[in-house]
Amino acid sequence: MNGSSKGRAVRPGAALAVLAGAQFAVVLSTSIVNVALPAVRDGIGLSDAGMSWVVNAYGLAFGALLLPGGRAADLFGRPRVLLAGLTLFSAAALVAGLATAPWLLITARTLQGAGAAAVAPAALALVMQLHPPGPGRGRALGVWGAVSGAGGAAGVLLGGVLTESLGWPWVFHASAAGAALVLGGAVLLVPDAGAPAAGGRLDIGGTVTAALGLTALVHGFTAAGRSGWTSPMALGSFTAAAVLLACFLLRERRHPHPLLPARLFAAGPVAPANLVMALLGSVWVGLFFFLPLYQQQVLGAGPLVAGLSQLPLAAANMAGSALAPRLAARTGPAAALATGLLVLAGGLLWLSRISADGTFAADLLGPTLLAGLGLGIAFVQLTAAAVTGVPAADAGLAGGLVNTSRQLGGAIGLAVLGSLAASATARFAAHHPRPEALTEGYRTAFLASALVLAAATALTPYLARRTTAVADAALTGATGPATTPAGR
Numbered sequence: 234m235n236g237s238s239k240g241r242a243v244r245p246g247a248a249l250a251v252l253a254g255a256q257f258a259v260v261l262s263t264s265i266v267n268v269a270l271p272a273v274r275d276g277i278g279l280s281d282a283g284m285s286w287v288v289n290a291y292g293l294a295f296g297a298l299l300l301p302g303g304r305a306a307d308l309f310g311r312p313r314v315l316l317a318g319l320t321l322f323s324a325a326a327l328v329a330g331l332a333t334a335p336w337l338l339i340t341a342r343t344l345q346g347a348g349a350a351a352v353a354p355a356a357l358a359l360v361m362q363l364h365p366p367g368p369g370r371g372r373a374l375g376v377w378g379a380v381s382g383a384g385g386a387a388g389v390l391l392g393g394v395l396t397e398s399l400g401w402p403w404v405f406h407a408s409a410a411g412a413a414l415v416l417g418g419a420v421l422l423v424p425d426a427g428a429p430a431a432g433g434r435l436d437i438g439g440t441v442t443a444a445l446g447l448t449a450l451v452h453g454f455t456a457a458g459r460s461g462w463t464s465p466m467a468l469g470s471f472t473a474a475a476v477l478l479a480c481f482l483l484r485e486r487r488h489p490h491p492l493l494p495a496r497l498f499a500a501g502p503v504a505p506a507n508l509v510m511a512l513l514g515s516v517w518v519g520l521f522f523f524l525p526l527y528q529q530q531v532l533g534a535g536p537l538v539a540g541l542s543q544l545p546l547a548a549a550n551m552a553g554s555a556l557a558p559r560l561a562a563r564t565g566p567a568a569a570l571a572t573g574l575l576v577l578a579g580g581l582l583w584l585s586r587i588s589a590d591g592t593f594a595a596d597l598l599g600p601t602l603l604a605g606l607g608l609g610i611a612f613v614q615l616t617a618a619a620v621t622g623v624p625a626a627d628a629g630l631a632g633g634l635v636n637t638s639r640q641l642g643g644a645i646g647l648a649v650l651g652s653l654a655a656s657a658t659a660r661f662a663a664h665h666p667r668p669e670a671l672t673e674g675y676r677t678a679f680l681a682s683a684l685v686l687a688a689a690t691a692l693t694p695y696l697a698r699r700t701t702a703v704a705d706a707a708l709t710g711a712t713g714p715a716t717t718p719a720g721r
Contacts, residue, residue: 244422245363249373251418252356253380255319258415259349260384261391262291262326262408264521268392268540272401273338283335289455290339294346295353296640297448301440303354303633304492308435311355311362311629312423318351319419323412330405345408350633357632359423361620371558371617378557378613382550382605385521386543393540439484439492446477447637451644458648497631501622502699505692507638510615512689513574513608514639515646516581516682520604522647523654524597527675531589531668542593546605553609566614567697571690573610578686580604585680589672621700646685654678 266273266287274284306314322345329341360377364370395403453470460466485491498504521543528534528542553573561569580603587596619635620628658674665673 245369245373247422248363248424249360249376251415251422252360253376254411254415254418255315255352255356256377257380257384257387258322258408258412259295259353260381261388261411262322262345262349263295264385264388265392265395265404265408266291266388267525268389269396269401269404272396273404276401277332277335277338279335279338283339285459286339287342289452290342291346291349292640292644293448293451294343295349296451296637296644297444298347298350299354299633299637299640300443300447300492300630301435301633302350302352303358303629303631303636304440305351305435306355306358306629306632307626311358312419312425314351314629315355315359315419315423316416318348318355319412319416320348321345322348322352323409323416326405326409326412330402330409341405348412353636354629354632357616357620357636358629361628361632362625363424368558368562371561371613374613374617375554375556375558377616378554378609379551381612382554382609383547386547386550389521389525389543390537390540393537397537434490436484436488436490436492439481439488442477442481442484443492446474446481447641449477450474451641454644454648458651462652493630493634494627497623497627497634502618502696503621503623503631503634505696505699506615506618506621507635509570509574509689509692509696510619510635511638511642511645512685513611513615514642515649516577516685517608517639518643518647519650519678519682520581520608523650523675523678524601527587527672528593528597531671531675532591532593534593542597545598546601549602549605550609553606553611554613555609556606557610557613560610561614561617565697566618566700567693570611570614570618570696571693573607573612573614574686574690574693575607577604577607577611578683578690580607581679581683581686585676585683587672587676587679589666589668618696618700646682650678650681653681 270284270287273279273287279287302314302318325341325344325348329338329345332338332341357377360373361370364373391407392404395401395407449470453467453474456464456470457467481492485493524543524546525539528539534542553576557569557573560572564572580600583600583603584597591597616635619638620631623631654674654677656674657677658670661670661673
């Protein structure tokens with residue numbers, strides 16, 4: 234990492250704890266703000282539109298910059314990029330908590346998202362580098378999946394506790410302190426990875442067009458979910474995204490050092506794994522979005538109770554993540570992935586039967602435990618598949634790509650599911666009380682999510698064939714350096 238980390242024995246377990254902490258901080262900061270938004274609005278004088286940008290600014294910067302963040306980690310050194318990202322992340326979160334004007338808060342959240350876009354792919358690439366293929370990598374990815382799932386639920390809970398006890402600025406101060414703690418651990422415990430893994434240089438033009446194109450695309454889906462698919466804002470954003478991403482693809486075909494090289498998709502399950510991850514991301518974001526709404530708007534729970542209700546889901550997610558490598562070792566990675574997707578689909582199908590006069594114990598506890606278990610299994614297997622067969626020089630980029638797929642899928646899924654829920658609610662509202670109409674919308678969203686996962690499960694045989702081809706080629710020496718799936 235630096236001079237102080239050279240010459241000391243590598244401790245993969247300690248390094249994994251730090252890297253998992255970095256991932257936890259990134260995921261936590263996505264959800265910790267949600268419960269505090271009304272208090273932030275009143276405390277700093279935000280409009281309703283400005284309130285949504287406290288969340289969107291972070292998400293847009295994070296999603297748009299993951300690819301260049303991953304490529305920068307490969308080119309300039311993963312530990313170096315990790316430290317830089319954590320520094321920016323922590324400093325921006327501190328500024329957000331101290332902000333006294335809306336523009337400063339939103340700017341700080343944008344910079345925090347940019348820091349997260351450097352942290353996430355660099356940390357995942359270092360996990361893969363420190364844990365060679367085999368059971369050890371499977372266990373490491375199980376930890377990675379556990380903290381990723383737990384971060385979302387912990388954010389909702391911690392956001393409620395901090396907002397009610399210390400005030401909304403502490404939502405951001407807690408993120409800053411956590412990232413600073415991880416930064417110190419990274420300096421002390423994450424080993425120097427040596428020379429950067431890749432040659433070449435960062436494609437600045439491709440970085441700019443990709444970032445702007447993805448930003449416009451995510452903004453278009455966000456605007457569509459809020460104002461309708463034919464609103465001028467949504468149509469304008471989609472048009473800009475189409476033009477910018479077309480320019481990016483044309484540039485990539487001609488550039489000697491492309492940001493997203495074709496070799497990344499030449500072998501292995503990288504392409505289908507990212508497609509399935511996008512589908513999983515669409516369901517993942519919708520699950521954590523609609524559950525608190527149902528609890529607060531229909532069942533009448535407060536923010537703190539809604540946050541506490543996420544704990545069984547988080548515990549099940551951690552259990553699924555721990556189970557994933559052992560399940561893959563016994564049944565094979567593709568079968569383990571299909572199992573996780575189907576278990577998650579079963580939980581969502583169960584949630585599609587919630588009632589307007591229900592309770593947490595009767596309507597939510599069982600299906601959320603099932604959904605959390607499946608989510609943990611599926612996420613670990615997809616993360617492993619997304620880096621299978623990837624040359625060591627592109628590990629950071631592969632980590633950025635799989636995170637981009639999850640973010641982009643989440644933005645698209647939330648817009649589509651939100652539109653479906655709103656339409657169902659509007660139909661019911663004319664003849665039923667508001668709680669029943671809202672419940673019908675949430676039931677529709679959960680049912681659609683289950684159908685999406687059924688489609689994702691249908692892709693697992695293709696993913697399995699691509700994974701087997703890489704493993705066979707590696708055994709015969711037909712390919713260069715490649716990784717095999719966890720637990721294989």
